[in-house]
Amino acid sequence: MSNWLNFYKDKQNDRYLEYINTKYSPFLSLLQKEIKKASTKKIMEIGCGLGSITKLLTTNKETIVVDKNESLMNFIDLKAKKVVRDITKPFIEKVDLIHSHGLLEHLSDLQIKQTIREELKCSSLLVHYVPSNKYNYKSFGDERLLTPRQWKNICNPTNIVEFNNGLDLILVWKGV
16 A cells, blocks of 8 residues: 555545545635636646545536546545646646645655646646644644745745634745
8 A cells, every 4th residue: 555545545435535635725716716617627636645635626617637646546535637647747738726735845846847837838826835834743644744945935826815813824836
C-alpha cells in the first residue's frame, strides 16, 4: 500500500469531508466564486488525494482530477475524469481553473516552478492551498512549511490570501 493510500484509507467518509469543508471554507469559497463565473466550464484538481475538494465543490462543470498515484486514483470514488500522471509534466488539456489542496508544499522549488509554468499554459486561473510556516508540526512528514514571502519568491503568485490566523494560505495566479 502506498504511503498516501495508507494516509487516506480511513478518511473517505462524511466526517472527514465535514472537517475539510469547515477548516478550509475560505479556500472553498474562493473556488466556488470563480466556478460560478460564466466562463468557467472545465475544472482540474491536481494532486487530488481523495478528491475531497472536488466532492465539496458539487458543481455541474466538467471536472478532471489528476494524481500520479494510480492505486490512490483507483481507491477514490469521484464523478470526474481521472488522469494518472506526474503533475510536473506538460499538460495537454485547456481548462478554465486549476486548483490543488496540499500539493505544492510536497514539491521542490524546481518542481513547483515547473508545475506552475505548465499549469499556466493550460489555464489563466490557478488556485492552490498550502499550509504556512505557522504550523507547529507537519501532517504528512515531508511537506515544507513556508512563509508567504518564500512562496512569493518561489512561484510569484498574483495574490496570497491568509486564513485561519495565518496558518493557511491560498496562492492565486489570475490573468497571467
